[in-house]
Amino acid sequence: MKKVIPLLLVTILLSSLLLSGCGNKPAPAVSSSAPSPSGSVPAAPATGSEPPKEWTPERAINIIVPYTAGGSSDLLGRAIEKVWSKYCEQPVQIVNKPGGGGVTGSVYVANSPPDGYTLGLAYGSGCDMSMPFLQELEYDPFEALDPLCLISIHTVMVGVPENSEFNSLADMIKWSDETGKPITAASSTANGTVDLVLQGLAYSTGANIVIIPHDGTAGSITTLVGGQTMIGGAHPSDFLPQYKAERIKLIGVATDERDSSMPDVPTLKEQGVDFSAWGSIKGVSVPKNMPDNIKKYYEKLFKQICEDEEFIKIMNDMGQPVMYEDIETFTKTFKNASEDYRNLIDNLGLTYKK
Amino acid sequence: METIQSLLGGFAVALSGINLLFGFLGCLLGTVVGVLPGLGPAATISLLLPVVYAMNSPATSLIFLAGIFYGSMYGGSTTSILLNLPGEAASVVTAIDGHEMAKKGRAGAALSIAAIGSFIAGTVGVIGMSFIGPPVAELALKFGAPEYFALMVLGLLLAVFLTSGSPLKGCIMLFLGIFLANIGIDPLTGRERFTFGTLELMGGFDFVTIAMGMFGLSEILLTLEKEVSSEFVTTKIGRLWPTAKDWMESKWAIIRGSIIGFFVGVIPGGGAVVSSLVSYSVERKFAKHPEEFGKGAIAAVAGPESANNGASSSSFIPLLTLGIPCNASIAMIYAALLVQGITPGPFLLNDHPDVFWGVIASMYIGNVILVILNLPLVGVWVKLLKIPFGILAPLIVMITAVGCYSLENNMFNVFAFIGFGIFGYIVRKLDFEPGPLLMAFILSPLMENSLRQSLMLSQGSFSIFFTRPISGSFMATFFIVIIWQFISKFRKSRKKGPVSFL
Structure with a gap:
């Protein structure tokens, strides 16, 4: 029995290390992978100098859902997770970071290093579209994040x-x-x-x-x-x-x-009620200054996922239409939607005034 | 009769090789997760969802995930009792008297009674779920914002009674807990509160860092004060099994705890935590020696631990019969089912009886697995206390620090853990007890939201809390308890001369 205890302890220790290693955020294999205040971007190649052409992930990827588990954005994330392994060798982890109507999770993505291991989901939801015009908000969706692609739009x-x-x-x-x-x-x-x-x-x-x-x-x-x-x-x-x-x-x-x-x-x-709105746009976002080759990788990956028949079926069964758009189109959609929301809220006389 | 027929069908599903295997794995994993500080069931379930999708069987995946969830409730009591490290919100109450028992060399009895209580409560919960699930689920829907607010107010009042010392000091800790819970982003409007513009504070403090710091780390610091040679808890282990007297004191506590847990656990949100608080207070009222509460009363371990396990069973009822997830772990299971093409809710029973009855039957089996798994482990766990303090304490701090790091993979939570440890040490030196602070931290966000929602509903009138039957009776209980406290204090002071309220 005496030998059992140290053994047990070592097992617990190892398993806790192991489990934390594949926990919410990737272990700091890269020195700057811990979330650091904005500005501390790792020595990513500037857009001028040509980075290596192909980029593929080497460890688990985190997709941050800024809303609670079981909501429509979370369900979208889970559907992506279900088919993910067909197209990417590295596992994906859906992490719920709810709070502040989506601000907490979005800011978390914005402050993550743009190394391709942290992506945001549900870009174009309330905190990006309606909240900036309806209330005072420290978060600016355009300054904080870059759009990657559109996956779905949820009507209200x-x-x-x-x-x-x-x-x-x-x-x-x-x-x-x-x-x-x-x-x-x-x-x-x-x-x-x-x-x-x-x-x-x-x-x-x-x-x-x-x-x-x-x-x-x-x-x-x-x-x-x-x-x-x-x-x-x-x-x-x-x-x-x-x-x-x-x-x-x-x-x-x-x-x-x-x-x-x-x-x-x-x-x-x-x-007979003269009111309509975009609904909630569910796009993928990335931290600012992400190298183009990483963006290209994910743009292609999400395109494949959105064309996957199993994914389309899951999404349809859940009442979420799949409507993929690439970086260029989604960037325009995002801007248009934001503009429409601004006008809509202005016309309703609801715009926040200090 | 029909129920028994269906249940037998469920057993056929749950006892098939693969389901039995995954049921066992789920319970085992749940126990490990419950024991490990920092890693909760929600994070574990989220981590394992890709594994679940690969199973391609909704029944198996639900059995597995459910096992993790209720298994973690079993495991959660172990570290609370032995090392004063409550890993789950629902184990905080267990830690208070459980650890006092361990200090007196009665860790074996505390762990055994927790395991047996959990088994009985879990089984009572599943039996209730099989036979009166749907009507009980309707109870969950009766709870609107005013009912939540009244329940939380009552819960906070009960939290003050968690201390064996001065109620005033309990209140001070309570308000500190409410303050700490306010730090971060306002859940209803997205405005920052008390963050001083720092990113780390935006997400607020994590429950685990406060619990581990104020309970576990401060305990170690307090022990450090004594002679270096002294042991952490006691090397005297005593008998592993509860004595006949222990049984007498706990059997009704377990039964009452099971029933409280079953009904209160159905309420979405704070069900499990509130049920353990309610059970603690009820046991204190029924106890022959209420003065022992807080100093290692076995009923104070048996009752709340049974209640939180009863609650973990019954929290599946709203999911399975209404399609409403009660807490973060269950919401994760809800999402996993939807993605696999199963819609939880009233039709689950007819459309997928294998899933519905399979998981219920698996919970009967799972409870047996857990008690078989946990009872022999009691002997192993208590031997942990034989490890010299000089080795055990640094190990605990290290494992806990790793656990805190794993919450968000950043150092902030580790520093918060150390900070709360030092804070806990100071306040405990001053005879403040950390229990009420932690309870307030858990309950006050719910209380705040429901207060604001209620006042919106009533256009600012406080009468809403008194005119609705459920919230009205909670509020009445609240005032009766307070008035009764004053009267009994007043009577005592008449007998014994002036006694301060503090």
């Missing part, structure tokens, strides 16, 4: 609990007009893209909508299913399990066209 839908008396927006507006009471609404994140749709709905219909933000989708969906609020907003993949289970009715989608994954749900415009 409005749902009500299954026993609600509202079957359409008209019902809701009528109720609001007749009773003069406020309509309570659950949103996943304050001033995120879902939140904006609810704010826009209030503005366009004149209804008094009281928005209750949560710290993630799981919370807002639970609130809505439990009937704690009268309406709620979320992305199709967040609603889907509850929609299939007939615990939630979907009464509108806030895009110009209906969502192909749920074609039964009418748009707000069809129902």
Whole structure:
């Protein structure tokens, strides 16, 4: 027995070292791999001098999802993880860094070294699109990160609990007009893209909508299913399990066209409410100053993933359309979307003023 | 009858070779994860998802991942009791009396009772899940923001009772915990709070660094004060098994803890932690010698440890019957199922009975595996205490520091761990106890969010907490407990002359 204890200790020690080695962030094989304050970029070759042509990863890659596990962005990450090994020899690790409506995780990516081992997912979500115009924000999506590619765009839908008396927006507006009471609404994140749709709905219909933000989708969906609020907003993949289970009715989608994954749900415009928005853009981001050969590698990798039949099937089943765009196109899309959001928020009179 | 039929079908799934193997591996891995400081079930599940995808069987993967989750709850008590290192939020309460028991040479009894309590509670939880799962799940939906707020207020009040010393000092630690939880980014608006512009503070402090520092490291520092030759806990191990008296004191604690854990664990968010707190307070009320609480009462180990294991079983109920994930680990499992084409929720039972009943049956088996795995280990674990302090203490610090580093792979958490260790040493020298601080740190973010959400719902009126039945009764309990405390203090002071409230 006496020999067992040192053995046990050594095993624990080794396994803890091992497990931490393949933990959230790659072990510091490179001296600067620990997250350091912005500016300390490793001696990456400047764009002028030609870097080695081909780049392939040599250790595990982390994809940071700035939202909680189980939300639509996390599900997208898990779907990527499922097919990843078909196209990349190195493993991928999806790391959830929720907080601050996506700011915490995004800043984490921005401060990671641009060595190709840390990528960000869900670039184009609320903290990149709506939050900068709706509130004071220390984070600037354009200055912090570079776009890599687009994977999906998640529309925003409005749902009500299954026993609600509202079957359409008209019902809701009528109720609001007749009773003069406020309509309570659950949103996943304050001033995120879902939140904006609810704010826009209030503005366009004149209804008094009281928005209750949560710290993630799981919370807002639970609130809505439990009937704690009268309406709620979320992305199709967040609603889907509850929609299939007939615990939630979907009464509108806030895009110009209906969502192909749920074609039964009418748009707000069809129902006479003049409001539409991009929804939540789910792109991949990289830290600034990433060498072109690394970007090229990932651009190709994500293209392959987006063309993978298994991936497309998983995404469709979850209610997330696959809509790949390369660096050039996505950069334009991102700029356009940001511009549209700025105008939309300005027109609604919601722009944050100090 | 139908349930038993389906359950038997589930056993057929769970007992098939590959599922049994992965069920066992999950439990084993869970135990290791629970024992290792710093590595939690959520991180482990996230790490192993690629392995799960390769299995191509949703039933097997769910059985495996569930094993990791409830296995870690078993393992979590080991380091809490032996070394005062609570690796999981739900083990903090166990650490308080469990470690005191270890100091008195009763580590074996504490570990055995924790393992047996966990087994009973886990099994009670799964039985409840099999027969009354869906109606209990509806309970989770009854909890809106005001109910959460009332529950958290009650939880914080109970946290003050975690101290055997002065309630005022308990309150001070409580408020310090609330303050520490505020550091970082405001979850509702994304504004920075108390970060002084530093990147590291933006994410806030990690629970593990505070728990390991204030409990484990400060314990070592306190021991260092004594003679160099002195042992860390005690080389006197005593008997491994609980005595007949221990049994008498713990059996009802275990049963009460199991039931509390089962029902409170269903509540998404703080279920497991709150259930261990509730169980602690209930046991203290039922105890013949409540003054022993905080000084190594076995019921204070048996009850909360049973409660947190009961909660870990019942936290699967909202996932499986409603499609609502209760905590980060379960949310990870939820995502893994969706990606594999399985939608958790009311239809799971009809569409994939093999998955639904398979995982439930595997939890019956898993609990047996865990108790078989853990009881013999008790003998091995307590021998750890025989290692001379000069060797054991540096090893603990090193392993814990590695664990803290692994949280984010940066040194900030290691420094935070050391900082909280020194802070813990100072406050414990001044007779402050770290338990309430840690509880407040865990519960106050939930409390803050639900307070703000409730006030938005009610347009700023506090009456919302009193007019709804569930939150109203929680609030009533809160005030009754406080008033009752004052009355009993007042009576004592009449008898014994002036006694200070402090």
